[in-house]
Amino acid sequence: MTLAGTDCLRNWRIDFFTLWIVQFVAAVGFQVAGPFVPLYIQELGVHGVREAAVWSGIMGAMGGLTLAVASPIWGAIADRRGRKLMVERATIGAAIFQAGMGLATNVQQLVVLRTLQSFVSGVQSAVMALAATVIPQTSIGFAMGALQTATALGSTLGPFIGGWMAAGLGYRSTFFVTGILLASSGFLAQFAIHEHFTPPAATTERVRPFSGFQEVLRVSGMPGMLLVVAVSRAAANSMSIAIPLILQEMAGGNPDVSAATGTVVGLTAIAMAGGAVVWGRLGDRIGQVRVLHMCLLLSVIAIVPQTLVRSPWQLAVGQMVYTAALAGLLPTANALIGLIGPKGRTGVVYGASGTALALGNALGPTLAGMLIGILGTRIMFVGVGVVLMGLYVVLRTSLSPKVVVQPVQRRV
Structure with a gap:
């Protein structure tokens, strides 16, 4: 333009x-x-x-x-x-x-x-x-x-x-x-x-909105980054089901816990906003892959002990620490996706990221609902911790910190 x-x-x-x-x-x-x-x-x-x-x-x-x-x-x-x-x-x-x-x-x-x-x-x-x-x-x-x-x-x-x-x-x-x-x-x-929009010239070529995904998946490191996008959203969204139900149990089954739920979710959103900024700046200094490793380990350390929380404020503090650590995964993965993606295919690359994001949004609540329905609410904290630890092991063994040779701020 x-x-x-x-x-x-x-x-x-x-x-x-x-x-x-x-x-x-x-x-x-x-x-x-x-x-x-x-x-x-x-x-x-x-x-x-x-x-x-x-x-x-x-x-x-x-x-x-x-x-x-x-x-x-x-x-x-x-x-x-x-x-x-x-x-x-x-x-x-x-x-x-x-x-x-x-x-x-x-x-x-x-x-x-x-x-x-x-x-x-x-x-x-x-x-x-x-x-x-x-x-x-x-x-x-x-x-x-x-x-x-x-x-x-x-x-x-x-x-x-x-x-x-x-x-x-x-x-x-x-x-x-x-x-x-x-x-x-x-x-x-x-x-x-x-919007100053000029429609493209009329063509008889059929639009294929899903084309290009295979090319993106062939890029070294790209499947791992898309997995991070999906898992980070699944981990975050699984808590959206668990939190109100755990608070309800703390209240002795009283369904009127809307104010407490809103407070806990609002505080975690503040932690998410602040954490993303901190992790983004740190990634530019020490490397995006290292930040992914750190965020995953800290998220596991923060989420598993929450099986022991006994009050809404303990849950709120635990969720804020966990969310602040988790906050670095999505923006860091998307930065790496842009850096390692094929040139001239930005739309396809971030289209793949968007699909991974939506799949994470779908899988998180589904698996959380099934897990809570079978084993109860507290098992969510252990389940999410196990998934994040598994992702850490996968990335640690498959993605080298040297995959990115240019810091993010140098990309134009």
Whole structure:
């Protein structure tokens, strides 16, 4: 994109600020309702902590798998129809189905609505794709970092709002508020962002959104990095099911633990935001592979002892330490993916990363629900620790610290 004159400069800054608001509001919206799904499921007639965990896992799996399939399809459409349209589709489409989830009368309806919502959603990837087209290349690094900050801040604020709202107005209200916030961000993008999009020349060639994945997987070190992306998301999302159920057990089975859940999830989001910044800077100094090794070991050390927690504040502190260590995995792996990926194939490379991310989002809740349903809530901490330790062993034996010869900040 060519920018000329102060008007264009002013316009891209306005567009970027609007995108930042869209990303922030959407992140707040999703986290207003997200942490309370296991509790809402029980309100819909599912009795017992373990049964709620199983249904939460099914719901998360359906959503994650659907998003994994849909993401490359929407990406191909964006290249032909425009990226701004995809932001509108993701936000307004998700708003409709999120609000519908608040009207569900049974858990089966909730699963179907979540699956449909995942097919039309993908707000974060849509926003970043649009940002890459409206922002000058000289400012793209700053812009992407700022959008990540918007996500972290929104994910921090959302659970606090949702927790107190659910305590006062019930769980259904959180889905309605999510729908309002998502729709507002979509309409803001529609009316305030100006995309200079030129449709590609008409062609009879068939679009193949899944092409190129095989080439990416043949790159040395790439399968390991995609595994890190998937496992890091699975490890993080498995806790989203376990935390409210563990808090419920601590409260003697009382289902009204929404405020405590919102507080714990909000504090872990703060730890995630801070940890990502620290690990990112350290990776530039000592190497990304070494940071991956350190994050995995510290995550194991932090998660396993939480089997012994006896109070909400002990759980909150343990989760903050664990999340701060886990926070380095995803950004570090994505930095390595960009560094070792084939030149000129950035879209395909990060498309593969997006699919791995969605699969992790699906597998985490599914496996967590099954594990809790069979062995109870506390086993989650040991199970996640074993998986992360296994990933550490795999990376330690298959990925050399010398795989990256240039520090991240030198890549243009």
